[in-house]
Amino acid sequence: MNDVAETKPLSKSAMRRQRERELRYQTILSAAESLFAKEGYHNTSMERIADAAEVSVGAVYFYFKNKEDLLACLIDESGYCLRSVLGKAFLEATPDLEGFKKAGHAFFEDYCLNHSDKLAILFRESVGQSKIVEERRKNASERLIKDVRNALEKVCEGMNYEFKSNLASEIIAVSILGIYERVAYQYIFWQGNTDGLKAIGHDAVDFLIGGIKNLFREKECT
Amino acid sequence: MNDVAETKPLSKSAMRRQRERELRYQTILSAAESLFAKEGYHNTSMERIADAAEVSVGAVYFYFKNKEDLLACLIDESGYCLRSVLGKAFLEATPDLEGFKKAGHAFFEDYCLNHSDKLAILFRESVGQSKIVEERRKNASERLIKDVRNALEKVCEGMNYEFKSNLASEIIAVSILGIYERVAYQYIFWQGNTDGLKAIGHDAVDFLIGGIKNLFREKECT
């Protein structure tokens, strides 16, 4: 695992194997993602995943410890993807609340629509499955919360605001994620209303912006 | 068949049987609720439920069609209980946003703490289990949304406000529930932070009040 030592003498065939390994890994993960999202975690057997990935059951176990691990990896991936989508939106925005608007729209118009399997994994299929899975969801959630809090801090600084309470920034972050999750659940999973998502997202973003503002106050002079 | 005639002469033994039936029903339901919440839906076998309720497996199947039905009934109960808690808070409040504050605090300080098993059923154990269960959750959710929207309408009238958009009242309702759910999940299920829930709830309520306001505007004069 020493990168320097390993990097050089990698023969061509070894490199090809490496590439194939990663390809296989991703193929299996994708197959699982799609099946978990479409059929449900418990309705998807390991054999079914192997079939869909066009490998043997044994191969799935070569790349993943077990079924739970497969789900855990998908949670990580889905969480990472969501952070990317939101992060990109924040980066492109001015350091005021515009970032939160952009991020909100990115969630509803990009993540929900273009990564709906990941959405399903993160907010539906991985819920209440086991200690380990719940731990992974918690971690993914915490990373997201941290990102949002960082963005929040920047806004604070940029606008000379402070939080009304110690907890405020965390509560804001959790609340925003709650809104994302539930609005998506309601309109994507339950109503399949993908067309109206832009308008829905618009109001949801307005709501959360109002919420943020209400936990800010202008910084007192010292 | 004559209701009046039939109602009265219900013999004492028949009445006792009726009572016992309902008691048994509730005993089983409670056992299942507790086990589902504590061990997880999939980790709880029907035999385990029967044992906990001190009845035979067959008895469980006499009162409930199957395991799924047990969960569906628990969803209904949990949803109903939540509506009661929130409804009571609204009733005791003035017809302005105070109702939403009271309801929020009721959720965090009453429902989350005194009905944590129901919380777990509604927001964790019943997620992503099956078509039928999801349908039941959706229905429970819709009833809650309707309640919140009704409360919203009253505030509108009482304060001469109107919604910024057609969707606004629904989005508000969904968002509030999203905040409830996620904040509860974060601090109860993941952090087990029951002591701080009052403070947490306080900020969360502030957040959602800000959100609501941001989707209101003063009614234009005609």
Place this chain on the structure above:
Amino acid sequence: MNDVAETKPLSKSAMRRQRERELRYQTILSAAESLFAKEGYHNTSMERIADAAEVSVGAVYFYFKNKEDLLACLIDESGYCLRSVLGKAFLEATPDLEGFKKAGHAFFEDYCLNHSDKLAILFRESVGQSKIVEERRKNASERLIKDVRNALEKVCEGMNYEFKSNLASEIIAVSILGIYERVAYQYIFWQGNTDGLKAIGHDAVDFLIGGIKNLFREKECT
């Protein structure tokens, strides 16, 4: 159980009870017959039978020892009914082979069509169920065989024939029943061809008449 002693002092209410008892017994038996024939013995639960007979499960067990007993009684009834149908045909016929023709037609045109539930019980639902049931079927079969052999003996006498072998009369009887059973099974249960049954029966009867003749020979003079 002494018939003479019991017969006289039967009070009116006792008689009514007796009648009701027999009515109930028959109602349950009919319900079971219909359900066994239509849904299959194993697909019919005791509860289902009780429902159909509009009595409680306990009542069924009051009149019948168990499910097996219900089937055994139905076998007896079905066998008795078949004997009646065939016996009547024999009685109305001349003491030559005409009786066998009439009996054959009676089987296909009366028993198969008017007592198809009994047919199903006797030839389908009771097959291979248990030692006891099989014993009952054997007994029913033996009574039928005896009847047929008696008819055969009469034809022998009347026409001055004798059997080619000791076994002949039994084999004839068994074979005739085999033809009845299988032809009925083929055209009723498998093809549902009730309309063509007359023509079918005609050929089947011709076949068995030929068979009988082939095991007869003219009695040698002594």
Place this chain on the structure above:
Amino acid sequence: MNDVAETKPLSKSAMRRQRERELRYQTILSAAESLFAKEGYHNTSMERIADAAEVSVGAVYFYFKNKEDLLACLIDESGYCLRSVLGKAFLEATPDLEGFKKAGHAFFEDYCLNHSDKLAILFRESVGQSKIVEERRKNASERLIKDVRNALEKVCEGMNYEFKSNLASEIIAVSILGIYERVAYQYIFWQGNTDGLKAIGHDAVDFLIGGIKNLFREKECT
């Protein structure tokens, strides 16, 4: 996908696996056959079959869809075996009614005695079990009927006979099978009279030969 190319290079280990697979399949099927025949279909649990075949329950389900499938396969096998036994007898006979005599004797003296488990499956254990099983029995029956009718046609041609009616050949076939079935049932399953089967078969064959003749007539000159 090229059959010629693919057939050859089947590696030795692959071939051995193939052989083992088929062996296992047959072992399980045999175990089931024996148990179904001896204990009855409903009294035989899948676990019992697995034990008898010295494999795990899972292995049984690897080779067969379910218990019903096991029975269905056994029906096919039993039907095929019976066709072989009868077919061989017909082939060895002259193209007159001798074939039907030989086939009859083959049934009673070969099939009934050497394949009594198959006899039990075909005529006892598979009766009235389910839609699917009944369908399989019907198919097996139809193939047998077709064979017999073919043999009948040949006799017709060879002896310049014709059938008395359109239905005749089918009725003959069905009747013959009915005689086989019932005679076997009576003397094997009910009386366990294996010793007398030759004599019994002799008379039964005489009976059915008489039956056939009675549905033939000499072809009219044109």
Place this chain on the structure above:
DNA sequence: GATGAATGAGCGTTCATTCAT
């Protein structure tokens, strides 16, 4: 006599996981 709630052994079936090849 009649009821129907309660029992609980037993069954068919699934599927995550392993391991010899």
Place this chain on the structure above:
DNA sequence: TATGAATGAACGCTCATTCAT
């Protein structure tokens, strides 16, 4: 590395039968 047959514990569910009322 890759295969896929084999495992077997575990589960949901059924239903004939009983028995207190």
